[in-house]
Amino acid sequence: MRVAIVGAGIVGLNAAHALLDKGHQVTLVEPGNNSQRPTDGNAGWIAHTDIMPLASPKAWRNLPRWIMDPLGPLTIRPAYLPALAPWLARFVLASSPGRIKSSIAAIRAINEQALPAWKERLSALGLEGHLREKGILSVWRDRNHFLSAEDVIARQKSFGIPAEVLDPRELAELEPALRSVEAGVLYPDACHVSDPAILAADLLRLALERGAVRVDGKALAVQPQGDAVHIHTDGAVANVVADRVLISAGIWSRALAGQLGDNIPLDTERGYNATYAKGAFGLNRPIMFEGEGFVASPLDTGDRVGGAVEFAGTQAPPNHERTSAMITRLKRFLPHLDEKQPAKRWMGFRPSIPDSLPVIGQARRDRRIVYAFGHGHYGLTQAAITSRLVAELMEDRPASLDMNPFSAQRF
Template identity: 55%
Template sequence: MKVAVVGAGIVGATAAHALLDEGHDVLVVDREGPAAGPSGGNAGWIAYTDILPIASPKILRQVPRFLVDPLGPLAIRPGYLLPLLPWLARFVAAARPAAYERSITAIAALQALALPAWTRLAGQLGCEALIHRRGGLYVYDDPAAFARADRLAARQRELGITVERLGAPDLRRMEPGLSQSVVGAFLHPDIAHVSDPRQLTTAVFEAALARGAHFLRRQVTNVAVGGGLRLACDGADAISVDAVVLAAGAWSKPLAASLGDRIPLDTERGYNVSFPGVTGLVGRPIAFEGHGFVATPLDTGFRVGGAVEFGGLSAPPNHARTRAIHAKARRFLPALPDFEVGSVWMGFRPSIPDSLPVIGRARTSPKIVYAFGHGHYGLTQSAATARLVADLLADRQSPIDLAPYRPDRF
């Protein structure tokens, strides 16, 4: 078939390869180009060990504390609360204990496919050197929180995830650059991170072009159904195709709505500061539990970022948030360079209230497949999602139950 992939981020780029493997004629359409959004600016983790949705009973208890701090781990822009209310209502529903447990099961199923899928794709493309397997650390400065995390570690082990508990002395021997404020950590020795998210996404995209995929820099404004599928694009004639994969991240919602699917997609605005050329601060990626940020030693430099801000797609960045993340990071990493020498970034994570992506067929046509809404795990889950998309278009049995990710679950 002639298949149009709408979106040139990491999900679209990996989907292009899965479709090429099936022998399809692939056209990637994107308004900017590869890695223009969060696919180029994320933290660079293949964090398949993360199994907890953001919507949880715990987060509901913490939200009031977060919201009184406009620069804290979670914030809602003034004026955006009203537009966000429908999303927040579904978020609260997803945090109920039974729904929360269902989300864990579904996240774990998809995460279990993530690293094997990336291993396969990297080997196929010859880009194994862009993926590093040095493990990842989740560090704590609160002894009580560290003790409570044993329950999560036990659950991860039940799912076959390797996790090791480290006290402060062992942790500091492993990462001497950490300050005395840390009390312990959990090590996931199999976590991977990438050389640089932009570098990897661009390499995967360019490899798809080298395999015969085509690229059109246009914004898709509509997908017409009836007598075949046609993509309407700004500044170009309509494009006739046999199938469409919608992987446009934060910009997927209006296209899905035009196809009859009302998806509760909003955007978590993520912030980071990167220090090009800075190496040696830590040896592996580190998440700072309870503080909402991570640090990653990329090949291109050192990156610190995270946090969640709801403010829509049009409000300008608030890099006071980035500065606040940097100030927190310095408490744990005393050798972190001054904020002023770093390069700041803000991007839009496509977020669904239950922390599960939308993977499934559109209401109006079985030849339109959705692959968006991965939130914090676009890089992690992209290669696995690509294989699931190919299965759907081939009417093939998928390796996991896709019902939890279906577009009409809301």
């Protein structure tokens, strides 16, 4: 089949390879200046051990403290509140015990297959060297806050996820540079990649070498017409014709899905980060600073601190005072860090859905059009398994897992 993929981020690129594996002709439609896509600036984690949705007791526990701090881990710009109200209403609904239980089951189902799918993809392409299997560490400043997370850790263990509880002495042995922590949990099976942008560049290069074609332009409309689907773009190639279409353009997927009859509660959690010289943090593995709203990643290209959630849409300019505040909080844990050294600052648009489950499924008006977007904080983690599901949907094969929780029509 002729398959066109709208969006050449980490999900779209994995889908391209899954479809090339099956012998299909692949065209990638992507604007050339999309510098704020999360593919290029995320923390680089394959966090398949995570099971909790954003709408969880942990988030609600921290929300009052976060929301009172305009530079804290979560903020909503007042001018954007009316536009965000429908998303917030669905977030509240997703926070009920029954909905949380359902979201956990769906997150676990897809994340359980995430790392094996990545290893299969990287091995097939000769890209195994991108994987860093050093585990991921969660740490708490306050032991009482750690104790309140014990139910989540117990649930992870019940799913067969290895989780090693560490005391301050063990943490010091594992991460000598780390200070001001009273408890930690090591997830030895979690891992990260060399650098998400470099991995994506390699996936694109190899897709083109395998015969995929890239069209430089923004998709303005996706229209089924007779025996084909047409993608209208603002680029030099104004019309791309395909037998099947995948929409995987992150936050920019919402408008296209709306044209096809699917009103998706998709918004952007704007994320911020700063990347310092390699070794600046002195860390051996990625760290989640629980309750602080940020993470640190020792990437091959530099040490990155990132996180924070800001709801302000796609048009408001970045507020890098948020980045500075995050760096200040990081120094509580890494007091040796010289925050005055040069660092590259970035802000990008995580595509977020209130129940923390991506949309993976067929469009309401035409089954030839498939969606794969809204992965939120799990875009890199779930990209490879998502690509397998996309190929199964496009070829009308049985799915590798229950697709109902991810349907676009669940709303």
